[in-house]
Amino acid sequence: GESVGLHLPTLSVQEGDNSIINCAYSNSASDYFIWYKQESGKGPQFIIDIRSNMDKRQGQRVTVLLNKTVKHLSLQIAATQPGDSAVYFCAENTNSGGGADGLTFGKGTHLIIQP
Amino acid sequence: GAVVSQHPSRVICKSGTSVKIECRSLDFQATTMFWYRQFPKKSLMLMATSNEGSKATYEQGVEKDKFLINHASLTLSTLTVTSAHPEDSSFYICSAKDSSLNTEAFFGQGTRLTVV
Numbered sequence: 001g002e003s004v005g006l007h008l009p010t011l012s013v014q015e016g017d018n019s020i021i022n023c024a025y026s027n028s029a030s031d032y033f034i035w036y037k038q039e040s041g042k043g044p045q046f047i048i049d050i051r052s053n054m055d056k057r058q059g060q061r062v063t064v065l066l067n068k069t070v071k072h073l074s075l076q077i078a079a080t081q082p083g084d085s086a087v088y089f090c091a092e093n094t095n096s097g098g099g100a101d102g103l104t105f106g107k108g109t110h111l112i113i114q115p
Numbered sequence: 116g117a118v119v120s121q122h123p124s125r126v127i128c129k130s131g132t133s134v135k136i137e138c139r140s141l142d143f144q145a146t147t148m149f150w151y152r153q154f155p156k157k158s159l160m161l162m163a164t165s166n167e168g169s170k171a172t173y174e175q176g177v178e179k180d181k182f183l184i185n186h187a188s189l190t191l192s193t194l195t196v197t198s199a200h201p202e203d204s205s206f207y208i209c210s211a212k213d214s215s216l217n218t219e220a221f222f223g224q225g226t227r228l229t230v231v
Contacts, residue, residue, distance in 0.1 A: 049219060
């Protein structure tokens with residue numbers, strides 16, 4: 001079936017640099033996307049979301065970009081810190097995030113911050 | 116954000132026994148709860164969706180008689196792994212949302228199940 005996938009399983013960056021984590025999705029009906037951060041042994045933590053009527057959304061130190069033409073999603077983290085080390089998942093949903101549909105998660109990217 | 120609490124956070128059980136995992140929404144009404152399963156170094160896979168007062172809807176390949184889900188109130192859903200086997204060892208995570216609101220679902224902290 002259709003699913004959300006990620007380009008890189010591991011991303012290593014220097015502390016203070018910017019990070020870009022990519023995600024490709026295949027369900028053209030998806031209209032709501034979320035990025036989650038998961039630390040070892042914990043549940044996913046919401047970072048930022050974006051709906052399909054937008055192509056960019058900014059939060060604190062994070063920016064999500066959505067390119068519906070090529071079905072691509074990215075998460076940019078500015079000035080990475082040691083606490084940013086985690087696995088990052090993109091997830092997608094239909095019904096614009098409302099309704100009662102569960103999320104389809106990508107495979108995850110392990111972000112490693114080097115001192 | 117809203118708080119979803121899972122209990123227990125870790126559990127070890129013997130093969131053949133059943134284990135119940137609780138998922139509670141602490142400060143909102145969870146009309147819909149979701150149960151996910153996550154194997155080590157893998158992504159989360161949706162197991163089932165439960166609406167308060169209704170039978171759960173299971174994803175393809177998930178045995179409903181093995182993973183019993185109850186959602187009898189607006190603040191509590193339970194997942195019971197029946198006749199557990201070592202291959203059921205996994206990280207189980209719930210999420211909850213008020214489907215009348217246009218917000219994302221909130222995740223619990225997960226339950227690490229080890230079957231020995």
